[in-house]
Amino acid sequence: MLKENYSLAKSEAQNSFGDNRLLIEKYIHNSRHIEIQILSDNFGNTISLNERECSIQRRNQKIIEEAPSTYVDNQLRALMSAQAISLAKSVDYKSAGTVEFLVDEFQGFYFLEMNTRLQVEHPVTEYITGFDIVREMINIAKGEPLRITQNQVPMLGWAIESRIYAEDPVNFLPSIGRITQQVLPDIDGNILRFDCGFTLGSEITIHYDPLLLKLISFGKNREEAISNLIFALDQYILLGVKTNIPFIYSVLTCSQFIRGKTHTNFIPDEYPGGFTGLKLSESDQHAIKMCAFFIFINRNTSFDVIPHSKIFPFPTSEIKLWNVIISGDHLENSTVIESVSETNYIIKDSFIKVSDVQLIWKFYDPSLNLRIGPNVWNFQFLNCNHDYITIGFKGDIHQFEVQTVNEYASSQYIKPRTEDSNSSFLTAPMSGRIHDILVDKGDDVIKGSSLLIIEAMKMHNVLISPNEGSIKEINFRIGDNVVDGDCLLEFVN
Numbered sequence: 001m002l003k004e005n006y007s008l009a010k011s012e013a014q015n016s017f018g019d020n021r022l023l024i025e026k027y028i029h030n031s032r033h034i035e036i037q038i039l040s041d042n043f044g045n046t047i048s049l050n051e052r053e054c055s056i057q058r059r060n061q062k063i064i065e066e067a068p069s070t071y072v073d074n075q076l077r078a079l080m081s082a083q084a085i086s087l088a089k090s091v092d093y094k095s096a097g098t099v100e101f102l103v104d105e106f107q108g109f110y111f112l113e114m115n116t117r118l119q120v121e122h123p124v125t126e127y128i129t130g131f132d133i134v135r136e137m138i139n140i141a142k143g144e145p146l147r148i149t150q151n152q153v154p155m156l157g158w159a160i161e162s163r164i165y166a167e168d169p170v171n172f173l174p175s176i177g178r179i180t181q182q183v184l185p186d187i188d189g190n191i192l193r194f195d196c197g198f199t200l201g202s203e204i205t206i207h208y209d210p211l212l213l214k215l216i217s218f219g220k221n222r223e224e225a226i227s228n229l230i231f232a233l234d235q236y237i238l239l240g241v242k243t244n245i246p247f248i249y250s251v252l253t254c255s256q257f258i259r260g261k262t263h264t265n266f267i268p269d270e271y272p273g274g275f276t277g278l279k280l281s282e283s284d285q286h287a288i289k290m291c292a293f294f295i296f297i298n299r300n301t302s303f304d305v306i307p308h309s310k311i312f313p314f315p316t317s318e319i320k321l322w323n324v325i326i327s328g329d330h331l332e333n334s335t336v337i338e339s340v341s342e343t344n345y346i347i348k349d350s351f352i353k354v355s356d357v358q359l360i361w362k363f364y365d366p367s368l369n370l371r372i373g374p375n376v377w378n379f380q381f382l383n384c385n386h387d388y389i390t391i392g393f394k395g396d397i398h399q400f401e402v403q404t405v406n407e408y409a410s411s412q413y414i415k416p417r418t419e420d421s422n423s424s425f426l427t428a429p430m431s432g433r434i435h436d437i438l439v440d441k442g443d444d445v446i447k448g449s450s451l452l453i454i455e456a457m458k459m460h461n462v463l464i465s466p467n468e469g470s471i472k473e474i475n476f477r478i479g480d481n482v483v484d485g486d487c488l489l490e491f492v493n
Contacts (some may be wrong), residue, residue: 004450004462011436011453012460028110030263031102033057034069036084037125037133040093041140047150048081049129052121055262056251058172059459063244064251065121066160067128070222070260076107081150087114096122096137102264120163120214123193127159127218158225159218162233162248165210166241166457170275173430174457175242176204176484183366183380185235191218191228204241206432206481210457212243222260226252233395237366237380245395246278278396286347286354287377288398289324289335291370292389294359295381296322296402325401336405366392424472426463426489428482432456437478439489443471451489454482469493 006022014020037049053069054062072080084099098119100112122133136146166175179202187194193216198204204212215232219225233249251257254270263269280288324335338346345354360369361381370377380392388399435455439445449465469491476488 008453008460008462015435015455015460026110028102028104030265031055031104032069032071032263033062033100033112034072034080034103034109035098035100035119036080037119037122038081038084038088038093038097038099039133039136039140039146040088040095040097041146042094042143043145044089045146045149046085046088046093047146047148047153048084049125049131049133049153050155051077051080052119052124053262054121055264056257056266057264058267062121062163063165064160064162064248065124066158066222066225067124068155068158070262071103071107076103076109080109083109083111087111095140096133120211121161123195123214123216124159124161127193127216128156129154130156157218157220158222159216160222160225160229161214161216162229162252163211163244164213164215164238164248165244166204166212167210167244168242169244169247170277171429172244173461174206174210174432174459176206176431177241178203179238180240181237181366181382182239183235183237185215185232192216192232193218194232206430206456208457210459212238212241226258234378235367236395237382237392239382243395247275249395250275250278278394280394283375284377284393286335287370287372287375288379288391288393289337289347289400290345290354290357290372291359291368291377291379292391292398292400293322293324293337293402294370295384295389295391296400323403323405323407325403424469424491424493425487426451426466426491428454428484428486428488429463430454430456430461431483432461432481434476434478434480434482434488435460437474437476439471439474441471441474445469445471445491463488465491467491467493 009022010020013022033054034051035054036051038046039049040046050067051069051072052065052067053071054065056062056064068077080101087099088097093116095116096118098115100115101109102112103109118133118137125131126133140146167173168175179198179200182200184194185192194213195216196213198212215229215236217225217229217232219228230249230252233245233252236245238245256262256266256270322337324337335347345357347354354372356371356373358371360371366380366382368379368381370379382392382397383390388401391398391400432454433456435453437452438450439452445451445465446468447465450462451465452463454461454463471489472492473490474488475490476482476486482488
């Protein structure tokens with residue numbers, strides 16, 4: 001494994017920088033990635049705009065950033081800022097820049113690099129200081145002095161940024177496609193900011209970084225900033241490519257994140273088996289199944305005649321017992337719902353009576369609100385056809401079937417399709433370019449052996465053997481482009 005990672009690191013360095021030399025650095029256990037934003041003018045003035053923490057990362061690429069850091073006190077902030085300012089002055093730096101550090105468990109900090117540009121995560125600093133960093137960069141370039149001194153830099157609240165990537169949230173593999181639908185959350189610029197790099201119909205390809213957009217929230221404290229960001233993720237809809245929104249939602253609601261216990265090993269520590277999907281509470285499960293049931297019962301209703309919005313009670317039906325079946329592993333497979341009246345139902349599996357059920361559906365808006373008593377859930381109605389009802393919730397997409405109890409009982413006699421665990425083929429899990437082939441025709445491999453590397457969206461992805469066998473055929477060459485599902489290698493078991 002060490003030898004393979006060494007070769008991969010040299011390859012990535014050569015590909016990115018034209019130089020494959022590697023530096024051996026001190027290992028810092030459970031480090032935090034904390035950076036200092038600085039501004040330097042042409043008159044010898046340099047100030048710090050406080051820190052940002054960027055410890056939540058995958059593949060050494062940031063996912064969630066926040067300012068300030070839960071770990072940095074006033075003393076550490078002053079020390080790190082002084083070092084960042086000293087570095088900028090020592091090279092006679094002019095403009096906005098970011099000095100990045102790793103911070104250990106004893107508040108010792110170690111220099112990583114200085115980025116002499118505007119950082120992706122600069123909006124969180126703008127929120128907590130009230131400064132437009134781009135404007136300050138332009139003013140410095142025009143030869144104007146800084147407008148304030150270090151003592152005048154404020155700390156106004158808390159801000160958190162989430163990077164929305166075009167990738168499968170389960171394995172972080174890139175996702176490509178065309179953006180077919182986007183619905184923005186209600187944006188109040190005082191608490192939410194939306195920075196987007198595409199438009200409806202944009203083609204997301206393998207040739208660029210997978211970052212699609214950023215959602216940034218602000219609050220008077222960290223709890224409020226987290227709540228505002230969760231609200232935005234609840235409201236946002238993006239279809240056409242897979243995104244990491246469910247994973248971001250999971251992190252934001254993770255107890256360790258809420259407590260501020262973050263570090264660069266956060267993801268492997270909190271998700272040791274990988275992210276397997278957002279786990280919904282029992283009440284969320286009941287609500288989303290009630291929503292699917294309502295859409296099914298009303299599937300023949302003409303909603304295009306609704307002038308603005310309408311509150312729908314659940315209609316009565318001659319059939320009183322229904323099975324709501326989820327496609328996938330995130331929820332229980334089947335739930336029986338008994339219709340008692342227009343607004344009262346019983347979830348038979350849990351013996352729970354659901355009363356005062358209403359659904360608010362706005363005209364030509366995929367968002368719909370399900371109200372059960374005093375509680376309200378926000379869902380997105382994405383599709384309804386003969387096979388499935390598709391609903392978005394908390395950034396994830398769920399498919400449902402609704403059947404009568406008799407239909408469901410009959411369907412249990414149909415033998416499900418099973419996957420062959422001893423596949424004789426290795427298929428591409430994503431679209432990309434063959435960067436390297438690590439085996440030759442006729443080689444014997446064991447399960448877990450590295451076979452080839454696919455480059456997609458500036459990342460190298462090592463594909464491993466699904467089982468033991470010999471390489472029968474290699475269907476592509478280095479430099480070839482492949483698409484998701486292409487047969488790359490053939491085995492003889």
